[in-house]
Amino acid sequence: xxxxxxxxxxxxxxxxxxxxxxxxxxxxxxxxxxxxxxxxxxxxxxxxxxxxxxxxxxxxxxxxxxxxxxxxxxxxxxxxxxxxxxxxxxxxxxxxxxxxxxxxxxxxxxxxxxxxxxxxxxxxxxxxxxxxxxxxxxxxxxxxxxxxxxxxxxxxxxxxxxxxxxxxxxxxxxxxxxxxxxxxxxxxxxxxxxxxxxxxxxxxxxx
Amino acid sequence: xxxxxxxxxxxxxxxxxxxxxxxxxxxxxxxxxxxxxxxxxxxxxxxxxxxxxxxxxxxxxxxxxxxxxxxxxxxxxxxxxxxxxxxxxxxxxxxxxxxxxxxxxxxxxxxxxxxxxxxxxxxxxxxxxxxxxxxxxxxxxxxxxxxxxxxxxxxxxxxxxxxxxxxxxxxxxxxxxxxxxxxxxxxxxxxxxxxxxxxxxxxxx
Amino acid sequence: xxxxxxxxxxxxxxxxxxxxxxxxxxxxxxxxxxxxxxxxxxxxxxxxxxxxxxxxxxxxxxxxxxxxxxxxxxxxxxxxxxxxxxxxxxxxxxxxxxxxxxxxxxxxxxxxxxxxxxxxxxxxxxxxxxxxxxxxxxxxxxxxxxxxxxxxxxxxxxxxxxxxxxxxxxxxxxxxxxxxxxxxxxxxxxxxxxxxxxxxxxxxxxxxxxxxxxxxxxxxxxxxxxxxxxxxxxxxxxxxxxxxxxxxxxxxxxxxxxxxxxxxxxxxxxxxxxxxxxxxxxxxxxxxxxxxxxxxxxxxxxxxxxxxxxxxxxxxxxxxxxxxxxxxxxxxxxxxxxxxxxxxxxxxxxxxxxxxxxxxxxxxxxxxxxxxxxxxxxxxxxxxxxxx
Numbered sequence: 001x002x003x004x005x006x007x008x009x010x011x012x013x014x015x016x017x018x019x020x021x022x023x024x025x026x027x028x029x030x031x032x033x034x035x036x037x038x039x040x041x042x043x044x045x046x047x048x049x050x051x052x053x054x055x056x057x058x059x060x061x062x063x064x065x066x067x068x069x070x071x072x073x074x075x076x077x078x079x080x081x082x083x084x085x086x087x088x089x090x091x092x093x094x095x096x097x098x099x100x101x102x103x104x105x106x107x108x109x110x111x112x113x114x115x116x117x118x119x120x121x122x123x124x125x126x127x128x129x130x131x132x133x134x135x136x137x138x139x140x141x142x143x144x145x146x147x148x149x150x151x152x153x154x155x156x157x158x159x160x161x162x163x164x165x166x167x168x169x170x171x172x173x174x175x176x177x178x179x180x181x182x183x184x185x186x187x188x189x190x191x192x193x194x195x196x197x198x199x200x201x202x203x204x205x206x207x
Numbered sequence: 208x209x210x211x212x213x214x215x216x217x218x219x220x221x222x223x224x225x226x227x228x229x230x231x232x233x234x235x236x237x238x239x240x241x242x243x244x245x246x247x248x249x250x251x252x253x254x255x256x257x258x259x260x261x262x263x264x265x266x267x268x269x270x271x272x273x274x275x276x277x278x279x280x281x282x283x284x285x286x287x288x289x290x291x292x293x294x295x296x297x298x299x300x301x302x303x304x305x306x307x308x309x310x311x312x313x314x315x316x317x318x319x320x321x322x323x324x325x326x327x328x329x330x331x332x333x334x335x336x337x338x339x340x341x342x343x344x345x346x347x348x349x350x351x352x353x354x355x356x357x358x359x360x361x362x363x364x365x366x367x368x369x370x371x372x373x374x375x376x377x378x379x380x381x382x383x384x385x386x387x388x389x390x391x392x393x394x395x396x397x398x399x400x401x402x403x404x405x406x407x408x409x410x411x412x
Numbered sequence: 413x414x415x416x417x418x419x420x421x422x423x424x425x426x427x428x429x430x431x432x433x434x435x436x437x438x439x440x441x442x443x444x445x446x447x448x449x450x451x452x453x454x455x456x457x458x459x460x461x462x463x464x465x466x467x468x469x470x471x472x473x474x475x476x477x478x479x480x481x482x483x484x485x486x487x488x489x490x491x492x493x494x495x496x497x498x499x500x501x502x503x504x505x506x507x508x509x510x511x512x513x514x515x516x517x518x519x520x521x522x523x524x525x526x527x528x529x530x531x532x533x534x535x536x537x538x539x540x541x542x543x544x545x546x547x548x549x550x551x552x553x554x555x556x557x558x559x560x561x562x563x564x565x566x567x568x569x570x571x572x573x574x575x576x577x578x579x580x581x582x583x584x585x586x587x588x589x590x591x592x593x594x595x596x597x598x599x600x601x602x603x604x605x606x607x608x609x610x611x612x613x614x615x616x617x618x619x620x621x622x623x624x625x626x627x628x629x630x631x632x633x634x635x636x637x638x639x640x641x642x643x644x645x646x647x648x649x650x651x652x653x654x655x656x657x658x659x660x661x662x663x664x665x666x667x668x669x670x671x672x673x674x675x676x677x678x679x680x681x682x683x684x685x686x687x688x689x690x691x692x693x694x695x696x697x698x699x700x701x702x703x704x705x706x707x708x709x710x711x712x713x714x715x716x717x718x719x720x721x722x723x724x725x726x727x728x729x730x731x732x733x734x735x736x737x738x739x740x741x742x743x744x745x746x747x748x749x750x751x752x753x754x755x756x757x758x759x760x761x762x763x764x765x766x767x768x769x770x771x772x773x774x775x776x777x778x779x780x781x782x783x784x785x786x787x788x789x790x791x792x793x794x795x796x797x798x799x800x
Contacts (some may be wrong), residue, residue, distance in 0.1 A: 019536060026517050026750065044655020060734065060745050060762040096503050099747070101734055101762075105644055105660050111734060136767055139472075162328065162473035164290050168391040168626020172316035172324045172481060178325040243449055244450055247475055248500035248582065255445075258564040273448040288799075291474040294445055300677065320493065323485065324478030344580060363792075379614055 004031050004186035007112070015039070017044055018051040032099070032113030036118055040128040041154070042114055047112070061141055063148035065173045068094040088090060089105065094121045096150050100130060100137070118150060121173075129155035147172035154167055174200065209298060229368045235279075236304070236362035239355065241276035244298065247285025249312040249345040256348035257371035266355050275301040280358070282351070283335075286314035286321055286327040288396050293386050302385045304375030308360070309354050311331050312335045313344045320344060333398035413721045430648075437467045437777035438466065441781065445474040451548065452795030456784065463780040468773045472766075473798040483759040484518065488514055488589070489725050496583040498761065499797040502575070504533040505739040507587040512668060513735030514748035521719050522592040525669045528711040529592050530606060533584075534579070535700040535707070539611060541740035542651075542693040543618075549690060550622065550788035553631050557787040566614050566704075569607050589726065591717025601708060605755075608704045615697060623694065632687035636775035636787035643684060646771040649764050650742025651692045652791065656684035662738035669737075674703045686790040693792075721795055727754050741765045741792055748794065761800055765793040778800075 008019050011033075020034040035043055047055045070089045077086045096118045103110030115125040129152035131137045139151045142161040149170035152158055162168060169176055211234060220279030245253060259265045272278040275298045287295055299308070310331050318329040334407075335356050338361060339354045346354075365373050374380045377389060384402070387394040444455035445593030453474035461586030465697040479498060483491035495510045496503035515522065522530075547563030551719055571581045577594070577600055578584040586593050622628055638648070643656040653660055660679045663671040679695035730752040736745035749758035768791050776784045 013558040024731050026733055027730060030732070030734060057646060059736070059743060060760070061746060062747055062751065062758075062760040062762075064758050098598070101745070101747070105658060108660075108665055113734070133645070135642075135645045136770055138770055139766060160473075162290075164389040164473070166389050166391055176325070179397065180394060181329060181397045244446055246453055247477075248497055251500055251582065255564060255568070258568075259561050260565065260568050275446075285474065286477050288476055290476065291445060294474075298446055318498070321477040321479075321482065323482050324480065326473075326476045326478055347581065409570060 005031065006150075008033060011043070011046075014044060014050075017043055019185075028115060030111065034113050034115040034117065037116050037153075041068055041133070042132040043114075044130050045107050053127050054104045054106040055102040055110070057103045057105045057110075058100055060099075061112070061137050061144060062099050063144035063150055063172065064097040064099060065121070065148055066094050066097060067174045068092065089129065095120055096148055098127055098141075098150055100142055106145055120135045122171065126151045126153050128153050129158075131155050140182065146170075149173065161192070217397065219370055229363075231264050231367060232363045236359040238266040238270075239266075239268050239280045239307070239358065240270045240272050240361070241268055241280040241282050243273050244274055244275075246287060246291065247314065249315070251282045252345045252348050253311065253351060256351045258339060259346040263352065263355070266352065266359070268355055275299075277290060277379050278302055279305065280307045280309065281335075282309045282311050283315040283331045283337075286319070287402075288324075288326045289328055290326060292328045292331075292334060293350060293388065294330065294395060296384055296386045299335050301388070304382050306382065307338045307358055308335050309339045309341065309342045309351075309358065311354070312346055313354060316340050317344065321358040325345065329358065329395075330403075333403045333408060334387065336402060351364055359390075368392035380399050414466045418456075436761070443784070444471075451788070451793050452791065453790075454795055454798065456788075458776075458781065460781060463782075465776045465779055465781060465784060467480045468776045468784065470769055470772055470798055475795040477796075477800065478548075479800040480759050480761065480772060483622060484756055487754050488728070489723060491756070492587070493583065493585045496585050497743060497793045497796055498800065499744075499765070501544060501794055502537045502581055502740050503582060503584045504537045504586060504795070505737065506583065506744065508534055508669075509737045509739065510746050511587040511589055511747050512567065512737055513733055514589045514728070516735045517731065517733035517748055517750060518589065518726075521718050522591055522669075523715045523718060524670075524712050525595075525714045526591040526716045529596065529706050529709055529716065530587065530669055531671070532704060532711070533574070533586065535704050536570050536573060536604070536607075538700045539704075539739045541792075542568040542697050543567060543614075545789075546618070546622075546690060546693055548790040549686075550628070552785045553628065556631060559618070562614065562621075564619060566611065569610075570601055573600070573604055573607060576603070583655055586722065588717055588721065590721030591715070595716050601711065602774065605705070605708055608701055608708065611701055612698070619694060621798060623691070625643040628690075630688065631783075631786055632790075635686045635779065635783050637683050637685040637792060638771055638775060639684065642771065644772065646774070647767045648742070648771060649768065650740070650792075651689055652698065652742065652768055653683075654678060655681035655688035655692050658706065660757065662736060662743060663766070666668045666736070668735075671703075674706045676700075676702050688793075689790045725754070727752060732758075734760065736762065741794070741797065761797075763800060765791070766800075769793065769798065781795055 010023055010123045012019055017039040018036055022034050024031045041135055047053045071092055071093050072087050072089050074085050075081055075088050098116045100114040102112040118125045118127055127150060129141055131141055132154060144150050145158055146160045146162050148172060208222055217224050253322050257269055263269050281299055310316050314321060315331050318327050320334045322329055341348055341350050341354045367376060374382050387396060441458045441460055443458060445453040455471040457464055457469045457471060477492050483494055495506040498506045543563040543566050547560035550559035568644045574584055576579050576597055578586040600766055638656055640656045640658050643653050657680055659678055659680055676699045679692045681692055728750045730750055732749040734745060734747045736743050745762030747760040748756050751757040775787050
């Protein structure tokens with residue numbers, strides 16, 4: 001496997017598309033390339049069909065939810081005429097991400113990890129479906145749609161797959177609130193007791 | 208009711224005496240036909256119980272019926288998900304009386320290890336009356352056999368008359384239970400209140 | 413059954429061009445979720461023209477137990493017992509796939525003896541899984557009882573080994589990050605040698621009974637065939653891919669663990685039909701027995717867990733890892749993202765049986781309904797893994 005930087009340079013040269021390298025600090029250092037949704041289909045076709053690449057096997061498709069987060073940054077501000085370093089919080093908007101793990105069976109090579117991201121988490125959650133290129137994405141993209149709410153543009157059959165059709169939530173998102181049907185242990189303490197008392201209507205909770 | 212001593216004495220003389228209730232219950236307790244209905248991991252142990260080594264046919268229950276119309280016993284073997292729960296209740300409703308339910312494994316009893324799951328029903332007793340619970344994850348085939356024997360004892364002990372008589376001899380009681388529907392977030396209703404109540408909370412003192 | 417992009421299929425009686433009514437309406441049949449040969453709670457919505465399948469859509473989710481969501485809320489180690497319940501026929505390979513990924517993420521090494529124990533348990537898992545799959549396949553063809561009974565007889569012997577090693581028949585929960593939970597008890601390896609030595613007798617018996625059986629040949633040859641290109645594009649892995657003639661076995665490709673030390677061959681099919689899949693499984697059992705024999709000869713003494721591996725308070729550094737191995741069903745992958753915390757930020761399973769179902773419709777189109785059951789049996793699905 002060539003290094004990802006070479007791959008990035010070669011792909012950028014071949015297709016004139018913009019690719020962002022997403023580093024992976026963990027031990028295996030399987031870094032990935034973030035691709036733009038509008039260029040995804042052309043790139044996927046190129047990766048599959050060009051003899052030098054031949055990524056003919058899309059192994060794994062998955063979604064990741066990155067909710068809005070706040071981070072603290074230090075800014076220099078004029079406070080009472082004196083320049084001071086002030087800590088400010090700012091909100092980083094969240095997004096949904098879809099990750100594809102590609103392998104080449106013909107060249108016994110891989111993985112090449114591609115990522116697509118949506119604009120945000122609620123109004124614009126569309127990315128390009130790669131099912132027309134790799135059939136193995138079909139059910140997995142449906143699963144990502146079902147559990148994360150990512151819409152795949154160009155998917156032939158985008159329906160819920162694991163949950164039932166009338167279900168409205170996206171349960172794998174980090175902010176999903178599950179239905180309150182949990183049965184609490186009969187002798188709860190502290191935090192669990194509070195949750196349990198909130199859970200049971202007054203009559204039922206024989207506290 | 209015939210005196211036990213007299214019965215034994217008569218048996219020594221070659222006279223076999225029994226009551227209708229005993230004969231009737233003896234017959235039906237020894238040919239309990241389960242529904243071949245596997246949900247998850249426990250179903251594999253249920254299959255193992257029906258194979259040569261554990262041999263459930265020693266207890267008259269090897270006839271696994273694929274159709275609920277021919278079955279007496281539903282072994283809820285595995286996790287009941289919310290998506291599956293309406294079908295489980297519907298299958299139960301389709302079984303003819305007399306019918307019994309064994310909840311096999313932790314998942315069928317309470318959700319077990321998957322209890323926190325958003326799509327997992329926290330125990331089949333929220334929708335169906337369960338006769339025997341088998342703990343374990345999964346229970347060994349011997350545990351299933353034990354449950355079957357316990358069920359046979361239960362059937363053998365049922366009186367045929369009086370208020371305690373089984374449901375199929377009591378026209379006033381229905382053996383059908385309401386089937387839950389899929390809602391936007393959860394099953395509707397999430398439980399059958401006539402069957403199941405949450406445990407009372409006890410505040411530790 | 414309408415959905416966006418559904419092909420236009422008329423459910424009305426069809427008419428010939430001259431206006432005379434042809435026989436037959438299309439018939440919708442829902443197989444499952446309670447069906448004796450759907451291997452659990454799988455459902456297929458089939459549309460039939462007479463007896464021929466013209467459309468077939470699998471419906472999933474009847475065993476969706478939220479493994480991924482639960483594992484994201486639990487510590488790394490606490491997810492290990494859930495992997496047992498993923499593919500409940502092969503708990504030990506699922507354990508290994510997860511342990512492999514975490515070891516990759518955290519950079520843990522595995523001692524020699526533990527690697528050997530992993531290979532031995534994984535190959536035992538493979539032989540009992542393949543034996544049972546062949547039994548189930550035959551049962552789906554109508555051979556009620558006998559083949560499955562034989563297969564389960566052999567499976568019980570393997571389960572006895574698992575029980576004496578791990579304490580549980582099915583849910584072994586045996587591997588730990590950087591090793592195994594406990595060493596083999598005294599005499600266990602000899603017991604394995606006994607089972608391995610006796611297994612070929614079962615296989616010979618099984619094959620004599622079945623492999624040249626005329627009914628089996630008629631029901632399986634040329635049924636459900638997929639071409640090599642289709643199989644790769646559809647993401648088939650494991651015996652299905654190799655039945656289509658592609659030499660791709662992760663034990664040879666990735667050489668994870670210590671598989672590069674053993675000599676074994678990869679059986680390949682030609683036609684990609686049900687018969688090839690059946691034959692490949694039988695041949696793979698023989699190859700697994702070869703691996704077992706070699707492993708049992710050369711297993712060294714020593715520690716079974718990396719002393720640096722922490723069981724409590726295990727927090728790998730932030731990052732992500734994708735690990736995969738050849739489970740009996742195909743490529744079982746785990747994709748983990750760590751944010752440095754005690755539980756994984758994202759925990760994803762790449763389930764082979766789920767993705768192998770992608771081409772189910774293509775395999776079944778134009779076949780009679782009775783073949784659908786056989787084709788499904790040859791794919792070898794376990795619902796715990798399909799729906800997770």
